[in-house]
Amino acid sequence: xxxxxxxxxxxxxxxxxxxxxxxxxxxxxxxxxxxxxxxxxxxxxxxxxxxxxxxxxxxxxxxxxxxxxxxxxxxxxxxxxxxxxxxxxxxxxxxxxxxxxxxxxxxxxxxxxxxxxxxxxxxxxxxxxxxxxxxxxxxxxxxxxxxxxxxxxxxxxxxxxxxxxxxxxxxxxxxxxxxxxxxxxxxxxxxxxxxxxxxxxxxxxxxxxxxxxxxxxxxxxxxxxxxxxxxxxxxxxxxxxxxxxxxxxxxxxxxxxxxxxxxxxxxxxxxxxxxxxxxxxxxxxxxxxxxxxxxxxxxxxxxxxxxxxxxxxxxxxxxxxxxxxxxxxxxxxxxxxxxxxxxxxxxxxxxxxxxxxxxxxxxxxxxxxxxxxxxxxxxxxxxxxxxxxxxxxxxxxxxxxxxxxxxxxxxxxxxxxxxxxxxxxxxxxxxxxxxxxxxxxxxxxxxxxxxxxxxxxxxxxxxxxxxxxxxxxxxxxxxxxxxxxxxxxxxxxxxxxxxxxxxxxxxxxxxxxxxxxxxxxxxxxxxxxxxxxxxxxxxxxxxxxxxxxxxxxxxxxxxxxxxxxxxxxxxxxxxxxxxxxxxxxxxxxxxxxxxxxxxxxxxxxxxxxxxxxxxxxxxxxxxxxxxxxxxxxxxxxxxxxxxxxxxxxxxxxxxxxxxxxxxxxxxxxxxxxxxxxxxxxxxxxxxxxxxxxxxxxxxxxxxxxxxxxxxxxxxxxxxxxxxxxxxxxxxxxxxxxxxxxxxxxxxxxxx
Numbered sequence: 203x204x205x206x207x208x209x210x211x212x213x214x215x216x217x218x219x220x221x222x223x224x225x226x227x228x229x230x231x232x233x234x235x236x237x238x239x240x241x242x243x244x245x246x247x248x249x250x251x252x253x254x255x256x257x258x259x260x261x262x263x264x265x266x267x268x269x270x271x272x273x274x275x276x277x278x279x280x281x282x283x284x285x286x287x288x289x290x291x292x293x294x295x296x297x298x299x300x301x302x303x304x305x306x307x308x309x310x311x312x313x314x315x316x317x318x319x320x321x322x323x324x325x326x327x328x329x330x331x332x333x334x335x336x337x338x339x340x341x342x343x344x345x346x347x348x349x350x351x352x353x354x355x356x357x358x359x360x361x362x363x364x365x366x367x368x369x370x371x372x373x374x375x376x377x378x379x380x381x382x383x384x385x386x387x388x389x390x391x392x393x394x395x396x397x398x399x400x401x402x403x404x405x406x407x408x409x410x411x412x413x414x415x416x417x418x419x420x421x422x423x424x425x426x427x428x429x430x431x432x433x434x435x436x437x438x439x440x441x442x443x444x445x446x447x448x449x450x451x452x453x454x455x456x457x458x459x460x461x462x463x464x465x466x467x468x469x470x471x472x473x474x475x476x477x478x479x480x481x482x483x484x485x486x487x488x489x490x491x492x493x494x495x496x497x498x499x500x501x502x503x504x505x506x507x508x509x510x511x512x513x514x515x516x517x518x519x520x521x522x523x524x525x526x527x528x529x530x531x532x533x534x535x536x537x538x539x540x541x542x543x544x545x546x547x548x549x550x551x552x553x554x555x556x557x558x559x560x561x562x563x564x565x566x567x568x569x570x571x572x573x574x575x576x577x578x579x580x581x582x583x584x585x586x587x588x589x590x591x592x593x594x595x596x597x598x599x600x601x602x603x604x605x606x607x608x609x610x611x612x613x614x615x616x617x618x619x620x621x622x623x624x625x626x627x628x629x630x631x632x633x634x635x636x637x638x639x640x641x642x643x644x645x646x647x648x649x650x651x652x653x654x655x656x657x658x659x660x661x662x663x664x665x666x667x668x669x670x671x672x673x674x675x676x677x678x679x680x681x682x683x684x685x686x687x688x689x690x691x692x693x694x695x696x697x698x699x700x701x702x703x704x705x706x707x708x709x710x711x712x713x714x715x716x717x718x719x720x721x722x723x724x725x726x727x728x729x730x731x732x733x734x735x736x737x738x739x740x741x742x743x744x745x746x747x748x749x750x751x752x753x754x755x756x757x758x759x760x761x762x763x764x765x766x767x768x769x770x771x772x773x774x775x776x777x778x779x780x781x782x783x784x785x786x787x788x789x790x791x792x793x794x795x796x797x798x799x800x801x802x803x804x805x806x807x808x809x810x811x812x813x814x815x816x817x818x819x820x821x822x823x824x825x826x827x828x829x830x831x832x833x834x835x836x837x838x839x840x841x842x843x844x845x846x847x848x849x850x851x852x853x854x855x856x857x858x859x860x861x862x863x864x865x866x867x868x869x870x871x872x873x874x875x876x877x878x879x880x881x882x883x884x885x886x887x888x889x890x891x892x893x894x895x896x897x898x899x900x901x902x903x904x905x906x907x908x909x910x911x912x913x914x915x916x917x918x919x920x921x922x923x924x925x926x927x928x929x930x931x932x933x934x935x936x937x938x939x940x941x942x943x944x945x946x947x948x949x950x951x952x953x
Contacts, residue, residue: 290862290892292356293407293903293948296416296437296457298384299351301362306804306825307760308364309844312722312919312938314485314494315414315439315455317352319720321918322366323762324800324829324843325379327720328701329736332382333374335476336503337520340582342554344604344703346720347487347494348526351384353480353501355459357405357418357435360387366804367740367762368692371616371634371674372562372574378696378738378766389429389465389474390422399424403952411944412453414439422463431463441486441533444939445913451533451924452486452493471508471515477501486531489722489920489938492550493531499524513566519559526552537927544930548597550604550717552586558612571621574632578614583607584702588717590648596713597648604709604718606643608702613637616674626682634674638699638735641667642706653711661708668705670735672697690744700733704770704793712778715790721841722920723878724935726790728775733768734795740764757807769798771833771840772877784933786926789877798840802829811852818856825849830873839873841880842918858897862905864890871917881921881937886914892946899952904945911943 291301299318302308311319311326319327331338332350339350365373366380373381392399402421408414415438422431438456441449461478482497503520528550530538538546558580565573586605590598618632644662647654675695682688707718707729715726741763748756776790805826813819826848831840851864866888874880892905919938926935 290860290894290903290905292359293892293905293946294409294907296356296414296439296455297351298354298356298359298362299349301356301359302364302382304825304849305364306758306806307366307802307827307829309827309847309918311842312489312916313349313720314347314352314487315453316355316437316457316482317347317349317485317487317494319346319349320351320364320382321842321844322364322380322382323764323802323804324831324840326842329377329379329698330382331374331377331380332384334384335386335520336505336518336560337501337522337556338374338558338580339522339556340554340584340610340701341720342524342526342552342584343494343528344550344552344586344707344718345487345490345492345528347485347490347528348482348497348499348524351382352482353499353522354384354386355418355435355437355457357416358386358433358459358461359384361385366742367764368676368678368694368742369696370618370630370678371632371676372576372618375578375614375616375634375636375672375674375696376580376612376638376698378698378736378740378764386433386461386463386476387420387431389424389431389463389472391424391429391465391467392426394426396426401953403950405948405950407946407948409439409944409946411941412439412442427467429463429465433459433461433463435459442941442944445908445911445942446939447942448939450488450922450939450941452488452531454532455482455485457482457485468508470510471506473504473506475502475504477503484531486533487722488922488924489724490923491716491724492528492548493534494526495529495531496527497524498526513564513572516562517560519557521557522555524552524554526554533924534927537924542930544927545713547591547594548588548717549591550586550588552584552605554585555581555583557581570623571619574616574618574620576614576616578612578616580612580614582610582702584609588648596653600646600648602648602654602714603645604714605702605706606645608642608706609640610699610702611639612699613639618676628680628682630676630678632674632676636670636672636674636697638670638672639667640670640699640702640705642702645708647709654709654714657709657711664731666706666731668731670697670699672699672735686748686750688746690742690746692740692742692744694738694740696738696740697735698738699735700770700793703727703729705729705731705733710776710790712776712790715776716778716788721878722938723841723880724921724923724926725788725878726776726778727772728790728792730793733770733793736769736795737767738764739767753810755807755809757805759803759805761801761803763801764799766798766800768795769833770794771796771798771835774877781930781932784929784931786931786934788879791877796836797834798831799834800829800831800840802827804828818854818859820852820854823849823851823853838877839875839880841875841878843873845869845871845873845883845885845917858895860894860896862890862892864892866890868914868917879935881915881935883915883917883937886912888912888914901950903948905947906943906945908941908943913942914940916940 299320307323309321341349362384406417418435420433441453458481465474480499485494501522506517508515560578562576588602614636616634620630678692680690718727744760746758772791773794775792780786808823811820828846831843846869848867854861870885871883889909890907894903915937921935922938
């Protein structure tokens, strides 16, 4: 919450995001002198890992205080469990990115069942900075099958927030679209003078369409100075069925997660250390040539936050290590082995390591200003190699080296000035510089035939090191003339350097280039060492109106415009025509710098419709998003622009019950990218129902999604490669169909 004025004892401890319709100001001020009073915890839970019951139940179980929605950042007081918007979303999906799906301006690009990519105002994937418990994780996969949000299950999410476009430079660099910040549950401490507290929770759910099921546990024991907690979860699902009753293959998944938290209070702050491990033994990708057949990752991070009379200090460090394997999965392999056999095996291995630190301090200057300065370092290293396939002339005798000792280092310095001018105006001005160093080693093909040797020789003949100096600037002003209205004006210059695949994927052959790409479009992609960093200029305005108590109604409206210089798009570099009768065509595409424009508007609001003793209170919630993106150089639509979409819901709260009916409306997608053969999709309307009941420490929810069993195609779903493979590559690509009707049930018991 934002105080009416600064005081010598108060300072901004953290830039906590707020998405108002799509908007974003972080005027979240907290009294540093109260940092040691753990009065609120950002906590959330759900599914279980049977393996860890013994570990987690030893000291009883941590309070699963379900979070209350405070704007978009969710928090709750630990002593009183309550239902929350996040609770309901966790029952409906095992994909952490889906927790953002109800926010204006946010849509999802289809990946695996736990690996969707959030799209914010038309910007997706690495155009967004995604922080998970302070870790800036980079996807270690040529198809981005393990994006950052896939490393934390929904059951472990304590808070999740998104800021689009105009974000303070202190929130991070190397992005042009905004930031997504996810934090697991904060540690719980006993009150001073009290003995040990022992708390916990157990959650489980089931969804009928794809037999998705999961279970999770949390447990903690704490004194007033030390806290130890454990979380564990298991999620799995079979292939889902579309609205016509047809199975959509390669949509199965299984994911296991374990997390440990150790925290200690000092006289001035809190030190928190978290560590964990994830195992995904299989995850299908229906819109990719390959599937994930194994993903093992471990991490450790540490955060120290302290408050002093002069301001605050924050230090963060992390290390994350991933071993990843791709090949034909459980659904694709039998089809590929069916005569005529079509390349059933093509193992692809990667190892990625992300590590870094952030040092930041907030210093009070006078009574009404804060100066924020910081230093960051982030390193991502990647090795990507494809083992030889015995008996294959094309894929032997050597290992195909795609990325050899790849490295992307980011050295950052930033300074930010936040000031309150008079009673009604708050401003943030910031500047950031990042020195980006990238390099890879020499490469090799499966063999020395002309298929590989020409590209290998051309790539290895050049110096691969690239250095970028990236500057970000942000200016934000907020004017609040009264308690019922506020206006926010923002400008940001943001810069992003290419990723390792965009710069260094080297093979122009169809088979190898087809293994590169995260768009789910069936095309092949080739890197370009001459790429320049993307530079985006974003302008936005947000108006917010509400009743005096912010309880009866509110409306947020955010129009925005972004011009991107050196936007990384594609140009035609080759092609592939498949067999008759379909004669399907796909392109080989070279990453290239173009100019691009994106503009749109986001709306979010709510209005109370009744409040009586007999029927409780009822409220209508709604969000609407529209974005238009164009490649200025060729006039084509940018890829994966979500069409006009809206969600409306009517919610009733009565005596522990929360009942909701929701309608999701999506317009026809008619503007598509012709170079990627992006499919057009029809508009649709989906209806969802849910009811939840809170009884003491037990929360139960039942519902149905896609009540009318509507058949529809996903606007950002890409193509259905499995159907194409099943036709032995003789038919045309179909757009990917969405999930049909599904009944859901979820239960959470806290202790």
